[in-house]
Amino acid sequence: MNKFPPSMRKCLEALQKLPGIGPKSAQRILFSLLDRGPAAAGELADAFTSLAQGVVRCPSCRAYKESEEPCALCSDPSRDGKLLCVVESAADVLLIESTGEFRGLYHVLHGLLSPLKGLHPEQLGLEVLDGRLEQAAIEEVVLATPPTAEGEATASYLASHLAGKVRQITRIAYGLPVGTDFQYVDAQTLARSLSGRKAFT
Amino acid sequence: MNKFPPSMRKCLEALQKLPGIGPKSAQRILFSLLDRGPAAAGELADAFTSLAQGVVRCPSCRAYKESEEPCALCSDPSRDGKLLCVVESAADVLLIESTGEFRGLYHVLHGLLSPLKGLHPEQLGLEVLDGRLEQAAIEEVVLATPPTAEGEATASYLASHLAGKVRQITRIAYGLPVGTDFQYVDAQTLARSLSGRKAFT
Numbered sequence: 001m002n003k004f005p006p007s008m009r010k011c012l013e014a015l016q017k018l019p020g021i022g023p024k025s026a027q028r029i030l031f032s033l034l035d036r037g038p039a040a041a042g043e044l045a046d047a048f049t050s051l052a053q054g055v056v057r058c059p060s061c062r063a064y065k066e067s068e069e070p071c072a073l074c075s076d077p078s079r080d081g082k083l084l085c086v087v088e089s090a091a092d093v094l095l096i097e098s099t100g101e102f103r104g105l106y107h108v109l110h111g112l113l114s115p116l117k118g119l120h121p122e123q124l125g126l127e128v129l130d131g132r133l134e135q136a137a138i139e140e141v142v143l144a145t146p147p148t149a150e151g152e153a154t155a156s157y158l159a160s161h162l163a164g165k166v167r168q169i170t171r172i173a174y175g176l177p178v179g180t181d182f183q184y185v186d187a188q189t190l191a192r193s194l195s196g197r198k199a200f201t
Numbered sequence: 202m203n204k205f206p207p208s209m210r211k212c213l214e215a216l217q218k219l220p221g222i223g224p225k226s227a228q229r230i231l232f233s234l235l236d237r238g239p240a241a242a243g244e245l246a247d248a249f250t251s252l253a254q255g256v257v258r259c260p261s262c263r264a265y266k267e268s269e270e271p272c273a274l275c276s277d278p279s280r281d282g283k284l285l286c287v288v289e290s291a292a293d294v295l296l297i298e299s300t301g302e303f304r305g306l307y308h309v310l311h312g313l314l315s316p317l318k319g320l321h322p323e324q325l326g327l328e329v330l331d332g333r334l335e336q337a338a339i340e341e342v343v344l345a346t347p348p349t350a351e352g353e354a355t356a357s358y359l360a361s362h363l364a365g366k367v368r369q370i371t372r373i374a375y376g377l378p379v380g381t382d383f384q385y386v387d388a389q390t391l392a393r394s395l396s397g398r399k400a401f402t
Contacts, residue, residue: 003273003295003298005255005256005265005266005267005270005273006251006255006267007248007251007252007255007256007267008252008256008265010247010248010251010252011248011249011251011252013248014244014245014247014248015245015248017241017244018230018233018234019229019230019233020226020229020230021230025221027292027295028220028221028292029219029220029221029222030252031290031291031292032219032220033219033249033252034252034256034265034291035290035291035311038252038253038254039253040218040253041249041250041252041253042249042250042253043215043218044215044216044245044246044249045245045246045247045249045250045252045253046211046215046246047208047211047212047214047215047216048212048234048242048243048245048246048249049242049243049246050207050208050211050212051208051209051211051212051231051234051235051239051242051246052239052240052241052242052243052246053239054206054207054208055206055208055209055235064206064209064235065206066206066207066208069206072204072206089232089236090232090235090236091228091229091232094204094228097204110236
């Protein structure tokens with residue numbers, strides 16, 4: 001690393017902080033940028049400047065939005081204002097949107113409850129969520145946290161926090177992934193799949 | 202991709218042009234940057250701005266250097282000025298430097314001869330190399346292009362181009378990689394290893 005001129009070193013260090021990029025990938029990216037000429041690095045510099053300056057959290061749903069524009073999710077009149085889905089991260093919103101199965105609103109927690117990581121209820125934006133439940137016509141809150149220890153703990157906390165504030169609180173279903181071979185499913189997933197069984201329609 | 206606000210889309214597009222980064226990794230990087238706050242994207246923007254503005258090719262060896270400073274390789278008086286190694290890319294210089302086995306100078310081709318890719322001799326900076334051979338006390342040019350069809354063709358071309366301009370032209374050795382199991386070596390490498398045999402010392 002010390003062999004590099006300072007500008008290249010700075011770039012390698014910044015790249016290595018990104019998820020999935022180690023020293024080798026960072027070098028590969030660095031040299032591919034240099035080989036493509038200054039315009040390539042300039043394009044990235046521009047993109048990251050816009051990102052740093054132009055993208056903010058929506059004050060209502062807490063997903064990311066362009067700072068000068070209304071939130072595409074909150075301001076869409078075609079969405080179902082009676083339904084609100086609580087997710088861990090802004091990336092989860094995209095995943096759910098990609099299914100086409102959900103047309104309601106969102107609340108992004110930006111984390112899960114985790115005393116070890118020092119993440120406490122006040123960081124999950126619950127006062128914003130409470131405000132929306134009071135003002136808007138939301139009838140059902142869907143808890144879509146992951147089926148992990150932290151996800152379950154967060155869902156339980158939210159369920160008791162939201163009790164009485166909304167007509168219905170639901171949790172997304174956990175069970176066998178579509179297309180799975182029965183032999184390859186772990187016992188816990190199978191157990192959840194059995195306990196979560198529904199009437200055959 | 203159309204679900205993203207423009208600043209995020211721009212960033213995803215720029216990231217996906219980098220080697221080894223596909224749509225999924227680009228999204229993961231984007232959200233990790235957003236979650237880390239505007240300073241994280243700002244740091245990357247700064248780093249890429251410095252890279253675009255501060256790093257240039259050394260006019261002599263054609264490796265990358267800080268634009269305001271002399272080339273660390275060419276200006277180092279402790280290096281052996283009689284020896285010059287020709288490599289395909291600036292990344293190769295680093296690899297050779299990491300061995301500690303070579304203490305001479307470099308010439309970076311920034312490509313290999315490839316009529317298909319439209320890369321012709323005049324793009325390999327040979328006029329710079331010729332100038333250095335005339336002016337400096339270089340006695341040996343080591344051709345360190347890779348053992349591929351293009352690498353071999355480039356080495357052959359360079360050997361005839363440089364004939365008479367320098368006392369000695371050598372090619373790095375190709376053979377069995379250190380630590381290889383004999384059973385797993387391909388026939389071509391073994392053939393090169395046999396034809397390149399040396400007296401046992």
